[in-house]
Amino acid sequence: MIVQSIPQRGYATNNYKTLAAYVLRVPYAKAPPMQWGLSQDHQTDQVAWAKAVNSVSLNLGKAIHETDLVQQMNKRAEACKTYHYVISFPAGEHPSREVLENIEDVLSTTIGYGAHQRLMAVHQDTPNLHMHVAINRVHPETFKVVGSAFDHYTLQRAAAELEDVHGLIKDSHAPGSRIRDREPFRPLWQTTEQPSPSRSPADKEAFKQARDAASQARKQALAALRAKHQAHYKKLVQWHAQRRANARAQRLSRADRMSTNLALREAAERDHAARKQKEGWERDAVKQQFPLLTWEVFTAQQAEREARIADERLNAARALHFSAARERSSSMPARAR
Numbered sequence: 001m002i003v004q005s006i007p008q009r010g011y012a013t014n015n016y017k018t019l020a021a022y023v024l025r026v027p028y029a030k031a032p033p034m035q036w037g038l039s040q041d042h043q044t045d046q047v048a049w050a051k052a053v054n055s056v057s058l059n060l061g062k063a064i065h066e067t068d069l070v071q072q073m074n075k076r077a078e079a080c081k082t083y084h085y086v087i088s089f090p091a092g093e094h095p096s097r098e099v100l101e102n103i104e105d106v107l108s109t110t111i112g113y114g115a116h117q118r119l120m121a122v123h124q125d126t127p128n129l130h131m132h133v134a135i136n137r138v139h140p141e142t143f144k145v146v147g148s149a150f151d152h153y154t155l156q157r158a159a160a161e162l163e164d165v166h167g168l169i170k171d172s173h174a175p176g177s178r179i180r181d182r183e184p185f186r187p188l189w190q191t192t193e194q195p196s197p198s199r200s201p202a203d204k205e206a207f208k209q210a211r212d213a214a215s216q217a218r219k220q221a222l223a224a225l226r227a228k229h230q231a232h233y234k235k236l237v238q239w240h241a242q243r244r245a246n247a248r249a250q251r252l253s254r255a256d257r258m259s260t261n262l263a264l265r266e267a268a269e270r271d272h273a274a275r276k277q278k279e280g281w282e283r284d285a286v287k288q289q290f291p292l293l294t295w296e297v298f299t300a301q302q303a304e305r306e307a308r309i310a311d312e313r314l315n316a317a318r319a320l321h322f323s324a325a326r327e328r329s330s331s332m333p334a335r336a337r
Helices: 016-024 060-072 097-110 151-166 201-249 254-289 295-331
Strands: 002-006 047-053 082-088 118-123 130-136
Touching (some): 016 047, 016 082, 016 130, 047 060, 060 130, 082 097, 097 151, 201 254
Antiparallel strands (some): 002 082, 047 118, 082 130, 118 130
């Protein structure tokens, strides 16, 4: 099954009655819902059955009117007061009413609307059986609008679990249906690749030592730069404090004193802004000078080192060969030459 939440702000369905009329497939009228001719056993060619949850009356018209009154109790909320989601099943799958009611109860409770007034209706006017759920986001006791952050991921995870519980046809719930199975997020400063088990112990140990050395050099450089920045900050603060003290020591009129203080404050703000910008540039330069070591960089450095050692050995062998050849040539008799 597929579960999808329908955004209501774009459809201006802050009025619960309009959404209820659409869910129940009845023509919307300005008359109160109690005059729509609805009953507890509402059933048409399009709607298989419908049900009101957490309402005083089981009559659908009275339940809609009651929900509308609860929404009117909240006058201050600017967010949409109605939540709407649809549960759709593959063609040919027709779960029982008990299963559908359990699915709706679990999904609504999972996203935090278990105690809220809800209206559910099962539609049979398409090849895929689907169920609409209209929820009043205003709590019936506190009259506060309850949010539904990250509802998409919560609904997909719960839908995957309900498919296993009720033996339904499994559908795709990506992204977010199996959050625990996804690779955890790693920030940029944790992108150093760890050695895999397939690498040799010697390579793993060499990579660990090189990575620790690069990290230690980076930390030492940043610490030295931080000490330099702190010393400069103290000198700058003392210099501006001395300028303010010199200004206070002078005999100035009130207007001149106000303009002098304003000029000194603006100068201090400019100097500190320039200091922060320069510190940021220097930190970025140090990070570029001492980058974090990754496995790709380590293998490239190792390959370059091995190639350099091989070239040095080849050059040494060539030099030894030429030296031996010169010695043999010098030791030969002149006639043999």
